[in-house]
Amino acid sequence: MDSEKINYKIVEKSWFARIARMVLKSRNVAMVLGKSIHLSGVDKQTFLNDKGWFEHELCHIRQFQEHGYFRFLWLYLKESYRVGYYNNKYEAEAREAGMKHKRFFSEQLEKETGNIKPTGLPLPADEKKV
Numbered sequence: 001m002d003s004e005k006i007n008y009k010i011v012e013k014s015w016f017a018r019i020a021r022m023v024l025k026s027r028n029v030a031m032v033l034g035k036s037i038h039l040s041g042v043d044k045q046t047f048l049n050d051k052g053w054f055e056h057e058l059c060h061i062r063q064f065q066e067h068g069y070f071r072f073l074w075l076y077l078k079e080s081y082r083v084g085y086y087n088n089k090y091e092a093e094a095r096e097a098g099m100k101h102k103r104f105f106s107e108q109l110e111k112e113t114g115n116i117k118p119t120g121l122p123l124p125a126d127e128k129k130v
């Protein structure tokens with residue numbers, strides 16, 4: 001995927017992400033809604049430096065664009081309900097996108113991208129286990 005072509009916005013200290021984080025009791029959350037990546041518990045620079053995580057969330061933005069805003073939310077919800085959050089095909093696709101940098105970096109990255117977990121909310125929200 002060519003991340004240069006993707007039109008995205010990053011919202012730091014987002015209330016959406018903060019609520020998700022509180023509900024889930026996670027340390028950090030990156031949640032994608034349309035073209036925005038909502039962050040809580042992680043600052044923009046740390047997030048952007050984490051290529052694997054960044055690419056993962058960009059993939060969710062692409063999914064929103066591909067399917068349309070409400071349609072994608074609906075499809076994501078259905079998929080989560082059907083197969084569970086981790087096996088959700090949209091998460092599988094995003095995980096794969098996050099892994100693409102692997103060949104340019106070391107196994108360090110594999111470790112990093114492997115730590116990105118969907119949160120269990122019926123939304124494309126992910127947390128990173130440190």
Ligand SMILES: [Zn+2]
Pocket residue numbers: 056060090091094118124125126
């Ligand atoms: Zn995800």
